[in-house]
Each structure stands twice: as structure tokens, then as C-alpha cells.
Amino acid sequence: MKKIEHIGIAVKNLENSNELFAKLLGTASFKTETVESEGVKTSFFKLGTHKIELLEATNEDSAIAKFIAKKGEGIHHIAFDVDDIEAEVKRLTDEGFVVLNEIPKKGADNKLVVFLHPKTTNGVLIELCQEISLKE
Numbered sequence: 001m002k003k004i005e006h007i008g009i010a011v012k013n014l015e016n017s018n019e020l021f022a023k024l025l026g027t028a029s030f031k032t033e034t035v036e037s038e039g040v041k042t043s044f045f046k047l048g049t050h051k052i053e054l055l056e057a058t059n060e061d062s063a064i065a066k067f068i069a070k071k072g073e074g075i076h077h078i079a080f081d082v083d084d085i086e087a088e089v090k091r092l093t094d095e096g097f098v099v100l101n102e103i104p105k106k107g108a109d110n111k112l113v114v115f116l117h118p119k120t121t122n123g124v125l126i127e128l129c130q131e132i133s134l135k136e
Ligand SMILES: CC[C@@H](C(=O)O)C(=O)SCCNC(=O)CCNC(=O)[C@H](O)C(C)(C)COP(=O)(O)OP(=O)(O)OC[C@H]1O[C@@H](n2cnc3c(N)ncnc32)[C@H](O)[C@@H]1OP(=O)(O)O
Pocket: 008, 035, 038, 040, 042, 053, 055, 063, 064, 066, 067, 070, 076, 077, 079, 100, 106, 107, 108, 109, 111, 113, 115, 117, 118, 123, 124, 125, 127
């Protein structure tokens, strides 16, 4: 794994949290994107080479809606940048981690993503992500 790509934060209202994080970080969100397959609306802030991803649920079955109902707003996942997501899936599976989707899926911000179950990673949901252009 190369670096932390982003930290995902579950929020109830993206518009309000966008304003709050813009004030907090002193910089505006550079992108908002809805990923229907994940049931989320996202907003990204850049901090050096890292990002903060705010996530609001778009439906009640979304992982974000369930998370907020159980734990409230807050840090939802940590995403790591990888060069070869399929090789990382194999390496981590061989190490005994539970991969939630072995086939990488399309995430936000031009990435392929894979999640690891938080039960096998000390209660922290881990996302692996790879820039799509590197795959082609
Ligand atoms: C925009 C796309 C992408 C990107 O490009 O960046 C994203 O970031 S999408 C983010 C949203 N999508 C996901 O999170 C997909 C992966 N997550 C899942 O598949 C599920 O959320 C899950 C982790 C398998 C949990 O789902 P489920 O079992 O249906 O939910 P429960 O509410 O029953 O939770 C079971 C258990 O797991 C704990 N949990 C749930 N979410 C988290 C979390 N984010 N961090 C830590 N722990 C989590 C939950 O508290 C339950 O624990 P117990 O109560 O102790 O059983």
C-alpha cells in the first residue's frame, strides 16, 4: 500500500458538512459526485496529497445510512492507494483478511475500490483504491 488516499466521514447532510469542512480546512470542496451503486453522495477536499471524503446516504439501505443509525456521524473508513488492486486483494486474502468484494468496483473520483470487513481489521473499515487510468 502506498499512502492514505482518503478518510471517509459519514455525514447526515452533505451541504451543511461541506460548509463546515470548508471553514475547518480553509479550502473548498473540489468535487461532488453521486455513486448510486453505493447509495452515496460524496464531496472531496484536498489536504496535500491526502483527501477527506464526506459521504451522505442517498437511500436507507446504504452502508452510510446504516452506519449513522448505529454509530452516528463520524469517521467511516480509511482508504489506501494501491498500484495493483487485484494483487493486493490476493495478498490480503492470503493473509486471512475478509475482502467484501473480490472484484473491484467503480468508486468515486475515478477509482476502482475494494473493501475489507471491519471485523478483520480491528473494527476499522478499510478501502483499497486504484486510479482507473493506471489499469489501462
Ligand atoms: C463512493 C464510493 C467509495 C469511494 O470511492 O470512496 C466509498 O467510500 S463508498 C462507502 C460506502 N460503502 C461501503 O461502506 C461498502 C462497504 N461496506 C459494507 O459492505 C458494509 O457497510 C459492512 C461493513 C459489511 C457492514 O454492513 P452490514 O453487515 O450490513 O451492516 P451492519 O450495520 O449490520 O454492521 C455489521 C457490523 O459491522 C459494523 N460496521 C459497519 N460499518 C462499519 C464501519 N464503517 N466501521 C466499523 N464498523 C462498522 C457494525 O457496527 C456492526 O458491528 P456489530 O454491531 O458489532 O455487529
